[in-house]
Amino acid sequence: xxRRLRGIMDAMSTGxxxxxxxxxxxxxxGYIGSHTCVVLLEAGWDVVGVDxxxxxxxxxxxxxxxxxxxxxxxxxxxxxxxxxxxxxxAEHDVDAVIHFAGLKAVGQSVAEPLLYHDTNxxxxxxxxxxxxxxxxxxxxxxxxxxxxxxxxxxxxxxxESSPTNAVSPYGRTKLFIEEMLQDVAATDQPWRVLSLxxxxxxxxxxxxxxxxxxxxxxxNLMPYAMQVAVGVREELSVFGGDYPTPDGTCIRDYIHxxxxxxxxxxxxxxxxxxxxxxxxNLGTGVGSSVLEVVAAAGRAVGTxxxxxxxxxxxxxxxxxxxxxAAALQxxxxxxxxxxxxxxxxxxxxxxxxxNGYR
Ligand code: NAD
Ligand code: WQD
Numbered sequence: 001x002x003r004r005l006r007g008i009m010d011a012m013s014t015g016x017x018x019x020x021x022x023x024x025x026x027x028x029x030g031y032i033g034s035h036t037c038v039v040l041l042e043a044g045w046d047v048v049g050v051d052x053x054x055x056x057x058x059x060x061x062x063x064x065x066x067x068x069x070x071x072x073x074x075x076x077x078x079x080x081x082x083x084x085x086x087x088x089x090a091e092h093d094v095d096a097v098i099h100f101a102g103l104k105a106v107g108q109s110v111a112e113p114l115l116y117h118d119t120n121x122x123x124x125x126x127x128x129x130x131x132x133x134x135x136x137x138x139x140x141x142x143x144x145x146x147x148x149x150x151x152x153x154x155x156x157x158x159x160e161s162s163p164t165n166a167v168s169p170y171g172r173t174k175l176f177i178e179e180m181l182q183d184v185a186a187t188d189q190p191w192r193v194l195s196l197x198x199x200x201x202x203x204x205x206x207x208x209x210x211x212x213x214x215x216x217x218x219x220n221l222m223p224y225a226m227q228v229a230v231g232v233r234e235e236l237s238v239f240g241g242d243y244p245t246p247d248g249t250c251i252r253d254y255i256h257x258x259x260x261x262x263x264x265x266x267x268x269x270x271x272x273x274x275x276x277x278x279x280x281n282l283g284t285g286v287g288s289s290v291l292e293v294v295a296a297a298g299r300a301v302g303t304x305x306x307x308x309x310x311x312x313x314x315x316x317x318x319x320x321x322x323x324x325a326a327a328l329q330x331x332x333x334x335x336x337x338x339x340x341x342x343x344x345x346x347x348x349x350x351x352x353x354x355n356g357y358r
Contacts, residue, residue: 022046022093023268024136026079026127027100028072029056031212032142032201034064036098036261038210041068043265048073048092050085051101055215057357063209079123082130089134096138096268099127102173105219106146106315109170120173121180128184140267143178143195143279145253146171150317153244156287157323160197160279167315178279185276192274194267194331199253199283199322201260203342204349211349212257213356221293222254222342226350229301236305238290240312245319249290249309253283253321256337256345266333273330283322284335293339300343 023040027033028049034056040047041064049061049072065072073092077084079101088094102120103109109116124141131137148158149165166172178195185191202222204211217233218224227233241248263282288296298304328334337345 019093020044020046021095022048024088024092024094024097025049025100026097026123027051027056027102027142028074029053029058029060030100032198032257032260033100034060034210035205035257036100036264037061037064037072038067038205039258039261039265040268041070041072045268046073048075048088048094050075050077050079050088052076052078055103057213059357060210060213067205067207067209080118080126082126085126085130086133089130089136094134094136096140096271097127097131097136098140098264098268099124100142102142104170106168106170107219109168109173113169116169116173117176120170121176124177124180128180132189137189137191138271139181139191139193140264140271141177141181141193141195143197144171144174145197145199145281145283145320145322147175147178147197148320150315151320153319156319157285157321158281159323160281160326178277182277191276192271193277194271194274195277195279196263196267196282197279198260199255199281199320201257202254203256203258203337203345205258206345206348208345208348208352211346211353213353221290222297222346225294225297225305225307226346228307229297229303229305229347230350230354232354234306236294236307237310238294238307239310239316241309243312243318245289247289247291250316251287251289251319251321253286254288254293254339254342255282255284255335256342258345259284259335259337263327263331263333266331270331278330280327280330281322281324282327283324285322285324286338287319287321288339296339296343297347299340300347
């Protein structure tokens with residue numbers, strides 16, 4: 001398939017011949033993928049999703065279509081199945097790809113590194129091969145602030161040229177993939193790749209219909225705090241109260257998942273201006289401590305979230321937040337929702353769906 005001309009496309013994502021532009025979204029049923037599909041469909045993009053439901057539910061896709069008021073094409077497949085991915089490109093006139101699919105649990109990646117390399121790196125190799133065969137070279141990739149490792153506090157805020165140093169197998173898969181993307185972008189093929197390094201995506205769609213649905217005990221702060229609030233868990237353990245921060249707890253850059261989704265829409269539109277490979281931080285630039293998050297969650301819920309300070313969690317960085325200036329300059333995007341918006345929306349999702357999609 002010939003690469004699409006971009007100059008004549010209007011803001012409603014109409015391509016040449018007046019047809020809508022189509023994006024292939026891998027990991028479409030997942031947390032960030034589902035929110036991004038809603039934003040893309042609302043903006044006029046046609047979407048074909050692919051997911052193997054390893055960490056997600058088909059119900060999320062039904063709700064995506066319901067929220068957007070438009071259908072979403074979908075193929076259930078494992079990205080490592082090259083023939084299945086070739087078939088998607090053969091059937092659909094794909095202009096660009098957003099690649100979310102992968103595994104993301106840091107602890108599990110330490111226990112099962114080969115699973116992470118096979119799934120995350122293997123899926124990306126399979127996808128890039130299928131894109132090459134189909135002549136589609138526009139890609140937005142889900143990277144992570146984890147590529148910066150555990151930087152010193154005086155390295156904040158992180159810019160895209162800050163040193164990278166992944167400290168877990170999961171983080172290394174993201175770094176390896178970024179390096180692989182740089183390698184393919186350096187060939188004479190016309191690749192245009194934006195690697196979006198998300199900080200801490202949290203929150204849910206304001207409708208309360210889609211949100212994060214972790215399997216088992218949540219590893220991450222926000223879903224754990226919200227499960228305490230809804231009564232699924234008893235008490236939040238705050239990992240460490242003696243860090244060198246104003247209240248002694250770690251600081252992160254929590255970003256609303258709908259802001260992240262809108263960042264992808266902006267990234268697709270900005271691909272025109274990309275030459276080769278470019279990493280961009282998706283963060284707010286604002287750091288919040290664990291206790292500030294717990295307090296905001298309590299405000300949203302209307303009652304304090306039960307918590308207790310316990311030992312530090314091994315491997316946690318003290319303070320991590322983004323410099324989001326490049327995203328504004330290159331994508332014309334910035335986060336517009338704050339920590340209270342995040343907690344209100346996450347709480348609505350949690351209340352309406354105490355057991356997630358199950
Ligand atoms: P998620 O687990 O909710 O979504 C990932 C989706 O990919 C799931 O629906 C899963 O079933 C699917 N998938 C996994 N392996 C697959 C395969 N081999 N073939 C097809 N589908 C497959 O995770 P998420 O939070 O939506 O994260 C999306 C992406 O963003 C991931 O690449 C993740 O590493 C990255 N990321 C997430 C965060 C975060 O905090 N959520 C932060 C930074 C980066
Ligand atoms: C946030 C803060 C914890 C749980 C992870 C991944 C990273 C990236 C973003 C994907 C920390 C504290 C947590 C709890 C707590 N994801 N905490 N009690 O570790 O910043 O980053 O998500 O790419 O790769 O590692 O997020 O939500 O786990 O922790 O006190 O029960 O909350 O110690 O300070 P983290 P998190």
